[in-house]
Amino acid sequence: MSTTSTTTHDVAHDTRESATYAIIGAGLAGAAAAWRLAQSGAEVIVLERDVPASHLGSSHGSARIFRYAYPDPFYVDLVARARRGWDELEAASGQRLITPSGSLDSGVVRRPRELAAALEQVGIEHELLTDAEAAARWSQLRFDSEVLWHPGAGVIDAESSVLAMLELARAAGARVRTGWEAASVRAASSGYVVTSASGATVHAEQVIVAAGGWLPALLADLDLPTGFRGALPDFEVRQENAFHFPYRDAADAVPAPADGGTSWPTFIYKGADIQMYSLPGGRDAGFRGQKIAEYNGGRVIGSARDQDGVIDPANRERVTDFVSRFVPGLELQPYAEATCLFTNVPRDDMIIDRAEGITIVSPCSGQGAKFAPLLGELVYDLVAGSQHAVDRFRAAGQRFAGVPG
Template identity: 55%
Template structure:
């Protein structure tokens, strides 16, 4: 007979692990099913380098980052060390609009500075800034993998069960709940289901027993195979010279970078182009191949804009972004199934808060922002 739970969470990345932790914390019987293992390299939550930042063009998102801080402190206590390494972040470029970002940070009470290109270059000579620069010291680098493992351990400690190598094939109605079947035909029963499958979501949607109107309301999910490159420091940083994270958006290319930390043997900076990769059908279509033309594009960028790095990548990898057309998160539900896709390349910083939001919606404890619920678009998807 199939094991039965109040909730089954599908996917043990940042969003799924956070949801399982918060569900177990509230006393529910929880299972997490993961097609591989938590924070695996075929998903979007592996590695030690994700940017934590407050700078958003919209006040609502910046405020949510502030709201997430309590959860990050809680996770730090559970891990017995901070999961965010402070680095600060510099934002610049015509498209990034640093002065407008500064107004948002001021509105939510986040400390920041706006610097001229000359002032910024005197502070960080390793960059060739081309516009005014927004600096906020509260930014940092998230250890995504350790965050997932910390949340999974916390959930298990509260009674949750983790099923690894359990690839969901379908979730069909059964009585008052759902019968979940994996690709080997094994089954679990759940009163309710949370789908946090990242780049696997597009292929799973057809196997969910959900109203056609709800499925039609969901945005198109585009899975991108992105490429990240690690460039060595020209000079190893000393106490007087440190490397912040950065986001540089100019016409023609939008890049970001951060200290590579464990992923890159602490030797250099991780750089990538936002949505510079290629679209694939879903996570199963990823091939891990690096486009030589894209590599050369980033090398040329480093030569021009980041003189503090040697323009010769010593490591490179691919990863997945699951994008919505408006880059909004999806936290929506119907008939006992919650679809959780905090995607478009900017969800990691919200991890502990995402679990709370998903659990509030799944349990009916509290509503989530309407902008995250496309099924209620008439009530204000952009509210």
Template identity: 60%
Template structure:
């Protein structure tokens, strides 16, 4: 049995701890603030779970992840994904390709013309045919993190240290790693998993990574996204919609918008939506200011007026969230000399959380690998 140190207690880090501890491995979690805190990418109760990707690999991985989600829900007795279904549309969304992949993989779906879709979902304006897949839904990210950490700790093999800022990861001469904090505290272990999200760019130089591996990493771009909650027009006295809302992705040549029922974050009283990668670029999570810009607010109000007649186009809640992007939006999951990097990023990693934990645990223990596309320096392999 080895001792593993996991840096970052967001979805990916918590999933790694959950998977490792379930295998009887010892784990120490190091979290800069608190698990699923609002300065990271895993806070709140509303993330999209969907199968629709114009890339068969990702759709197949969602199917694998869904089985793990089902197991986690059954084991914990907690609903983590609320089933809402999803609609995909827009002249750049390529719904025919998505439907073709669904046919190949076996994901239940339906394609509707704009008129039929508008009859079913009058709260939207559809400009193209619409792909519907009913098993999509909304992930409660914060609850998921807490459930995975609770399950990990319940094994007796995991502990979580909070307010623990990593300043250095050094290799011990006798083998393994020594991880130091800003306060001088030290944790030692055999393997390290780095799942630091938006803090990763600041940490890279302090991880003791081999120069070849470090140089082969893609460029990480951190964006401070801005999301807006707008109230349902046809709502009951509690603000809840009279008809269910699906999640949606609307991708046109000039704008990529996504949305989902806002969940607990905003009292279940509105739809949460945002422009994908519309936020400003920052150096790392350390540079975020949590500010909403008037330009983005106006843009999303205008979008709602044109495309979401089922909403009152007036934000009643607003929030920021970090996306840590790679150029091709692929994940980076790889291991070098006992250190595992898990950068499940580019704004679409939440739905894969328990599978990412399995990947990280497999790499750390040598039990398995990951898709070649996620490996560092894959183009030269």
């Protein structure tokens, strides 16, 4: 299936469009919602300020981690449900969107034994290894704790996934408007009017806001009930730094074969002094190395509007030091680097909640990509009225330390 998209730019005379559902944002969450709603026969329009999977958002590129390892069986089971959605999406699109890699979890703060217990409870294949056992199997890495290995993990091609879901949504009748920056959502005599920065309007019975790191800048212009607005958690947006380090062994620097997986695993390390995650870089950086980033190591910004794309040299130094201590299979000089966005809430849960006809979808804390097809199902269930929001994902007035409640 082709994933080429046609760009339709917002101009002032593109007014008075209407749909049952208007979705703000064409990243993974918005595309998933569009796919599932259009699949049900609903009339859907997607409004994207830039282009689908834009580099200005959180769903660009080809390298995101799909993993089962969570300390809470609730989330492990959620990943298992999401995997079934990925299988459906891959079959429908004719593409492999998750490349198998397996994943390693280590570090005293990561608590591999606790993760193993949660995987055991849900029935996910895994092994708990000593640091020596893991080092013997993965000589390109070093470990300072027990290590959890689960082979079902992989690398998600985020951009291709967005385009695949949008193409399936279009095939089911959805419309996608790009270059269409939503500026406000106001209640009308029936439904809502979404107005763009250039004055174009869309009338919708319901609005789904899946704006990622752009959400904080839009919140003040959403017609939300006062009680719901007050219950929303703090949203913290960070400009993270990601670095690609070349493999020392040139044999590792090849695309995964069609019937196989990556040459390296993904891994997450959470120690007493630093927390890192890593995955094969894929076509993001020419398959030449491993993508490594410090979890929540970037600077806090107000919203995606405030990103400047400038790498933090102190962060680069911390990541390079980590590579020198724990990843002997990589060269110490990154050959590519970029910034990206994390949107956090205090409890690290996703937010999927609705007030009247506006639904807020924020798969927060760097974990949303793996759940993408399931997010579409959860949004459909919520807005179509077939079930209430999962209580775990309701707006709950969470506040970061030092922020007034």
